[in-house]
Amino acid sequence: MDHAADAMHTDLMTITRFVLNEQSKYPESRGDFSILLSHIVLGCKFVCAAVNKAGLAKLIGLAGETNVQGEEQKKLDVLSNEVFVKALVSSGRTCILVSEEDEEAIIVEPSKRGKYCVVFDPLDGSSNIDCGVSIGTIFGIYMIKDAGAARLEDVLQPGKNMVAAGYCMYGSSCTLVLSTGSGVNGFTLDPSLGEFILTHPDIKIPKKGKIYSVNEGNAKNWDGPTAKFVEKCKFPNDGSPAKSLRYIGSMVADVHRTLLYGGVFLYPADKKSPNGKLRVLYEVFPMSFLMEQAGGQSFTGKERLVLSTGSGVNGFTLDPSLGEFILTHPDIKALDLVPKKIHERSPIFLGSYDDVEEIKALYAAEEKA
Numbered sequence: 001m002d003h004a005a006d007a008m009h010t011d012l013m014t015i016t017r018f019v020l021n022e023q024s025k026y027p028e029s030r031g032d033f034s035i036l037l038s039h040i041v042l043g044c045k046f047v048c049a050a051v052n053k054a055g056l057a058k059l060i061g062l063a064g065e066t067n068v069q070g071e072e073q074k075k076l077d078v079l080s081n082e083v084f085v086k087a088l089v090s091s092g093r094t095c096i097l098v099s100e101e102d103e104e105a106i107i108v109e110p111s112k113r114g115k116y117c118v119v120f121d122p123l124d125g126s127s128n129i130d131c132g133v134s135i136g137t138i139f140g141i142y143m144i145k146d147a148g149a150a151r152l153e154d155v156l157q158p159g160k161n162m163v164a165a166g167y168c169m170y171g172s173s174c175t176l177v178l179s180t181g182s183g184v185n186g187f188t189l190d191p192s193l194g195e196f197i198l199t200h201p202d203i204k205i206p207k208k209g210k211i212y213s214v215n216e217g218n219a220k221n222w223d224g225p226t227a228k229f230v231e232k233c234k235f236p237n238d239g240s241p242a243k244s245l246r247y248i249g250s251m252v253a254d255v256h257r258t259l260l261y262g263g264v265f266l267y268p269a270d271k272k273s274p275n276g277k278l279r280v281l282y283e284v285f286p287m288s289f290l291m292e293q294a295g296g297q298s299f300t301g302k303e304r305l306v307l308s309t310g311s312g313v314n315g316f317t318l319d320p321s322l323g324e325f326i327l328t329h330p331d332i333k334a335l336d337l338v339p340k341k342i343h344e345r346s347p348i349f350l351g352s353y354d355d356v357e358e359i360k361a362l363y364a365a366e367e368k369a
């Protein structure tokens with residue numbers, strides 16, 4: 001193996017070149033998506049640099065403000081949000097932005113509008129920022145028909161309607177993982193070039209994994225199926241080896257490991273947070289989109305009843321004659337959810353197909369019980 005030649009690899013598949021190749025498959029496309037993505041990539045490069053020098057540049061610590069989630073905002077949260085909002089608006093390709101850090105959706109002024117809605121968490125894993133553990137940016141992209149008449153309803157739609165999703169992890173290396181609906185690809189930032197280079201082509205998650213990832217600190221508040229699943233991971237009764245527990249506490253890092261190594265990441269509902277913790281639009285949907293594109297799956301458990309407005313979406317249908325909710329869609333795929341609020345939360349179980357099937361079976365069994 002001629003490492004020198006390898007190091008001087010000259011046929012560089014940058015993320016821009018990759019997306020342009022993808023785009024050339026659609027003769028009608030005008031390049032709007034690649035322009036939008038280049039602005040998201042710019043935001044990721046900026047945040048990567050800021051995270052790397054956070055300790056030196058006094059970017060550690062609190063910004064002294066609180067966000068809509070009631071969380072104290074970190075300086076890097078505020079900075080990352082500002083960079084992405086400005087980059088997305090200046091792309092001229094967006095009409096609605098939903099950020100974890102902004103209470104209201106941002107409706108882009110008509111003169112600067114384009115046909116895309118972007119939902120994003122500018123810096124996910126805030127609790128790990130100050131100790132230098134991997135954190136990330138998560139984004140999802142919808143396309144709407146009439147940007148001129150952009151309305152909030154245009155983002156309150158099922159995740160399966162997204163045209164693309166991705167995340168950028170700021171860890172030992174900076175890795176951007178993207179899907180435009182035909183598979184999942186990973187790109188690593190080459191700091192010497194300032195370019196994201198294709199390093200993980202066509203990522204496929206193993207069908208079954210050896211790892212489970214959950215905050216066991218919440219175990220006392222879990223429902224039956226979640227407790228049973230984690231118990232099975234630790235004490236399997238079918239002769240298979242116990243799974244290992246890995247939990248970083250940054251969804252991007254935990255999902256990235258799950259995507260590459262297999263296994264399952266879960267943030268279930270519990271008595272303390274009946275709808276779980278993670279947000280549907282800019283955490284659950286993008287990660288579920290990527291997981292399904294990589295051959296895995298994503299499931300919400302059965303807490304959906306909590307959010308049903310009686311109109312019968314999300315798994316249960318109100319049977320007026322019984323005045324009862326009847327389970328009509330037992331296995332709610334996360335991407336079928338229809339959020340009602342931009343910061344809505346949902347339980348989530350995602351990862352290797354067979355592992356998530358096990359969890360679904362436990363919920364279905366409890367349903368039948």
Ligand code: FBP
Pocket residue numbers: 071100121123124125126127215249250251252277
């Ligand atoms: P934010 O930091 O963007 O609010 O994200 C939420 C998050 O940090 C996820 O990244 C992570 O999976 C989860 O919360 C960790 O929650 P907990 O500390 O309750 O385990």
